[in-house]
Amino acid sequence: MLTSSQIINMLNQAKVRPSVHRLAVLEYVANKQTHPTADEVFSAITSDFPSVSKTTVYNSLHTLVESGVLRELEIESGATRYDLALQLPHSHFRCTRCGHIYDMALPEGLDRMVSPGFRVDTTDLFFAGLCTECIALSEDNQSAS
Numbered sequence: 001m002l003t004s005s006q007i008i009n010m011l012n013q014a015k016v017r018p019s020v021h022r023l024a025v026l027e028y029v030a031n032k033q034t035h036p037t038a039d040e041v042f043s044a045i046t047s048d049f050p051s052v053s054k055t056t057v058y059n060s061l062h063t064l065v066e067s068g069v070l071r072e073l074e075i076e077s078g079a080t081r082y083d084l085a086l087q088l089p090h091s092h093f094r095c096t097r098c099g100h101i102y103d104m105a106l107p108e109g110l111d112r113m114v115s116p117g118f119r120v121d122t123t124d125l126f127f128a129g130l131c132t133e134c135i136a137l138s139e140d141n142q143s144a145s
């Protein structure tokens with residue numbers, strides 16, 4: 001959980017002016033840990049800022065990605081999700097039943113699998129399947145029937 005002053009520090013370090021909307025957007029993405037889509041960020045922000053426009057939220061997300069504070073994840077096609085960029089490299093697991101995105105470890109040295117002469121800038125690794133909760137739920141259903 002990041003405090004407001006940690007969030008402001010992050011923006012200052014990235015040389016992004018900490019407007020109220022950027023703060024709200026970054027605070028939501030950083031502390032929710034759900035890897036939200038732009039639409040999810042927008043609906044969450046409107047509860048605190050009813051007058052905020054979709055464009056403002058989208059622009060804030062864009063600025064935060066451009067400045068390296070957030071990064072975009074393309075886990076399923078057509079839905080860009082957002083994650084803090086300034087954290088240890090990790091992979092993602094998408095539960096195909098409940099749709100949750102979970103952070104998972106990323107083995108070190110994965111970029112050694114890239115052919116010689118190529119330069120790796122980012123590594124994205126995604127898993128898909130059932131999370132522990134959904135497996136437990138389906139086992140409950142099986143024993144009940």
Ligand SMILES: [Zn+2]
Pocket residue numbers: 095096097098099100130131132133134
């Ligand atoms: Zn699940």
Ligand SMILES: [Zn+2]
Pocket residue numbers: 035083090091092102103
């Ligand atoms: Zn993540």
